[in-house]
């Protein structure tokens with residue numbers, strides 16, 4: 001079994017399954033929950049704690065970064081119970097990975113886990129993106145090996161996206177098969193599911209694609 005992994009988990013379907021798979025592969029998992037001012041932060045935080053309890057993950061770090069201070073998307077601005085199609089948050093994945101990398105590097109290094117999958121779309125969830133981040137980490141690791149005396153010397157970090165070959169339907173099926181589905185929280189809005197936001201629609205579609213309506 002490999003050593004240590006840091007899973008960026010929001011309590012949604014993708015990051016929950018990625019964390020579940022990482023738990024089988026790594027001897028130690030640290031769950032990293034990011035509070036970035038999103039409307040659904042309270043619901044996500046509850047989901048993460050319940051999921052970690054079921055998976056017997058005891059180390060949960062809640063990291064705050066005030067993206068809502070500059071973001072103008074519907075995920076942070078306006079009525080907390082409503083989210084419209086203005087859902088793009090600037091460089092969200094890059095910020096999350098950077099925070100996780102900093103945390104991991106300071107804590108002895110290890111593998112970062114993300115839930116990117118086939119149904120995400122976009123460069124910052126692609127295999128190419130993951131590969132390029134890994135090149136960046138490798139170069140940083142090499143450079144650190146040149147410095148004596150720093151506690152960061154010898155640390156190595158990598159990024160792993162175990163769901164790159166999964167679509168939403170497969171993710172939903174795996175979650176259900178492992179009693180995790182009902183613990184996840186998907187909606188972008190507070191007090192969801194709203195049934196209208198992009199996240200709710202994708203969750204719904206993961207079931208209708210094989211003919212049955214799943215629990216919300």
Ligand SMILES: [Zn+2]
Pocket residue numbers: 186187188189192193194195196197198199200
């Ligand atoms: Zn919703």
